[in-house]
Each structure stands twice: as structure tokens, then as C-alpha cells.
Amino acid sequence: MPAVPTSQLLPEAIRARFRTPPIWHPEVVRESFTSQRAPAQAAVLVPIVMRGPHADAPTVLLTRRAAHMNTHSGQIAFPGGKVDPEDISKPATALREAQEEIGLEARHVQVLGELPTYVTGTAFWVTPVIGLVSPDCQLSPNTQEVDDVFEVPLSFLMDPANHHRHAMEWQGQKRHWFSMTYLEPRPQANGEAEAIERFIWGATAGMLRNLYRFLAAPPTT
Numbered sequence: 001m002p003a004v005p006t007s008q009l010l011p012e013a014i015r016a017r018f019r020t021p022p023i024w025h026p027e028v029v030r031e032s033f034t035s036q037r038a039p040a041q042a043a044v045l046v047p048i049v050m051r052g053p054h055a056d057a058p059t060v061l062l063t064r065r066a067a068h069m070n071t072h073s074g075q076i077a078f079p080g081g082k083v084d085p086e087d088i089s090k091p092a093t094a095l096r097e098a099q100e101e102i103g104l105e106a107r108h109v110q111v112l113g114e115l116p117t118y119v120t121g122t123a124f125w126v127t128p129v130i131g132l133v134s135p136d137c138q139l140s141p142n143t144q145e146v147d148d149v150f151e152v153p154l155s156f157l158m159d160p161a162n163h164h165r166h167a168m169e170w171q172g173q174k175r176h177w178f179s180m181t182y183l184e185p186r187p188q189a190n191g192e193a194e195a196i197e198r199f200i201w202g203a204t205a206g207m208l209r210n211l212y213r214f215l216a217a218p219p220t221t
Contacts, residue, residue, distance in 0.1 A: 001160045001216070002160075002216070003155070003158060003159035003160065003161065004155075004158040004159070004212065004215045004216050006056075006155060008215060009058055009154050009155060009158060009215070010055065010056060010058070011048075011050055011055050011058070011132055014048065014112060014130075014132070014215070015112060015132075017214070017215060017219075018112040018113040018130070020219070020220055021113075021214075021220070022214070022217035022218060022219055022220050023217065023220060024213055024214055024217035025213070026115065026116045026118075026210040026213060026214075027209055027210060027213050028118065028178070028206035028207075028209055028210055029116060029117070029118065029119065030118075030119040031119065031120050031121040031175075031177070031202075031203070031206070037122065037123040039123045039124075040082050040083075040123060040124050040125065041082065041083040041124075041125050041127075042080060042081060042082045042083060042093070042124045042125065042126045042127070043080055043081075043083060043090040043091070043093035043094040043097070043126065043127045043128075043129055044077070044078035044079065044080025044081075044094055044097070044126055044127075044128055044129065044207070045078055045079050045080055045094035045095065045097070045098045045104075045109070045129050045131055046060065046078055046115075046128050046129065046130045046131065046207065046208075046211065047060065047061040047078070047079070047098065047104065047109065047131055047133045048060055048061075048130065048131065048132050048133060048154060049061050049133045049134075049135055049151060050132055050133065050135055051135055051151070055135075057153065057155075058153075058154040058155075059151035059153055059154060060151065060152050060153075060154055060157055060208075061079075061102075061104075061133065061149065061150075061151050062076050062077065062078065062149070062150060062151070062152060062198075062200070062204070063076070063077055063078070063079055063101065063102060063141070063146045063147075063148065063149050064076055064077075064146065064147045064148040064149075064150075065077050065145065065146065065147065066143070066144065066145055066146060066147050074147070075201075075202065075204070076198060076199065076200045076201075076204055077203075077204050078128070078204060078207070079094070079097055079098040079101045079102050079104065079146075080093070080094055080097045080098070080101075080126070081093070081097040081100075081101075082124075084096070090114060090127040090129055091111045091114070091129045091131075093127075094111075094127075094129035094131075095109060095111070095129075095131075100142060100145075101141070101142050101145050101146050102139050102140070102141045102142070102146060102149055103138070103139050103140030103141065103142070104133070104137060104139060105137065108133055108134040108136075108137035109131040109132070109133055109134075110131060110132045110133075111129060111130070111131045112130045112131060112132060113129075113130055114127050114128065114129050114130070115127075115128040115130065115207065115210050115211060115214060116210065118203060118206060118207050118210070120202075120203045124203075126203065126207070128207045128210070128211070130211070150184060150196075150198065152182045152184070152198065152200075156180075156182060157180060157182075157208050157211075157212070158211070158212050158215060158216075160212060162180050162181075162182075163178055163179075163180055163205070163209060163212070164178065164179045164180070164181070165177075165178060166178070166179060166201075177201060177202055177205065177206065178201065178205040178206055178208075178209050179199060179200060179201035179202075179205050180200040180201075180205050180208065181197060181198070181199050181200070182197075182198040182200065183195040183196070183197055183198075184196045184197075184198050
């Protein structure tokens with residue numbers, strides 16, 4: 001499958017896509033294993049940071065969950081969490097969680113819309129909320145929840161050449177999932193660059209795959 005053209009990853013193109021959505025279908029809606037936990041509503045923010053001199057090099061902001069977390073510890077994730085009773089909407093949940101986890105203030109985020117609910121194997125019904133983020137925002141990660149914050153080029157994530165399918169049998173059930181491995185360059189004091197492997201998989205990769213399907217779908221005529 002082709003990569004989403006660079007021109008379609010610019011902020012105005014993404015805004016236009018949400019204003020006039022195409023006819024499309026998410027590829028991943030439910031993980032192939034189930035938990036006995038009671039279902040819980042949740043929302044995540046998919047923060048697209050408008051990098052580049054003309055916002056022409058957008059990135060996706062991601063976190064690595066703290067190792068001591070009860071669920072999905074150490075995994076790469078979007079900022080987000082369970083819906084609280086006082087949240088008036090799924091975007092409200094996503095923005096509140098982003099503020100609590102990484103210090104991203106809502107005034108720096110333009111919410112564009114939502115993708116279809118993604119059901120995790122741990123019984124979370126997750127609504128991905130897509131938002132454009134100002135590049136001059138100041139972050140202050142909550143170390144109780146987040147070990148690291150980093151960015152991956154949107155063009156890398158919206159190229160299916162970087163998407164990998166996996167399958168295995170676990171506890172008598174066949175499991176399928178996507179992954180994306182990004183080598184993040186990190187400059188060192190000696191002037192050389194060291195690459196840090198960012199292994200994105202599971203729910204985060206599944207939601208990114210759905211975002212790809214949404215952005216790659218033919219426009220409505």
C-alpha cells in the first residue's frame with residue numbers, strides 16, 4: 001500500500017480531511033484476546049505536533065509508560081486514560097489526561113475529531129482524539145506515570161512500509177497485532193549520533209494503523 005503523500009500530512013490537509021471525512025473502515029477495532037475485567041471507557045490524545053518552518057514536518061508525540069504502572073507498563077503509548085464522571089466528552093478526557101501526564105495544556109491543542117473506538121484486550125474501550133499541537137508548548141512529564149516523551153515523524157508512521165504484522169498463539173488464542181520500529185537519532189556530547197529504538201506495538205500501533213487508513217482513503221466525491 002502507498003504512503004500517505006506528504007502534502008496530505010500538512011495541518012490544513014488534515015483539518016480538511018476531518019471537515020469532509022472519506023468513506024473508510026478502520027482495520028483494527030478489537031484486539032484478538034479478551035480479559036475478564038469489566039469494560040472501561042477511555043480516551044487518548046493523538047498529538048500531531050506542527051514541526052517545521054511551515055508546519056511541513058509534523059510529528060506524533062508519544063510517551064513511554066512508567067515501569068511500575070499496573071497496566072501496559074513500559075510500553076509506548078499516547079497520553080490518555082479512563083473517562084472520569086466529570087468529563088463532558090471524550091476529547092475532554094484526552095485533554096485532561098494529556099495535561100496530567102505530560103503537562104500539555106489544552107490551549108496548545110486544536111482538537112480535529114475522533115477515530116472509531118478501539119477495544120483493547122484488557123477491556124478498555126478507547127476513543128482516539130486527534131489534535132494539532134503548537135510546537136512552542138512546554139511539557140512537564142509526570143514521572144509517576146511517564147518515563148519518557150519523544151516524537152516520531154508523521155511521515156514515518158503513515159508509511160505502511162514501516163508497519164509490521166505479527167501473529168502468535170497465546171493461552172490457546174491466536175493473537176494478531178501491528179508494530180512500528182523507529183530509530184530515533186540522539187546527538188551525543190562527542191558530536192556523534194546514537195539511535196534509540198522505539199518499538200511501538202499493540203493498541204498504539206493499531207490506532208496509528210487506523211489513522212493511516214483514514215488519511216489514505218480516497219476523498220469523498
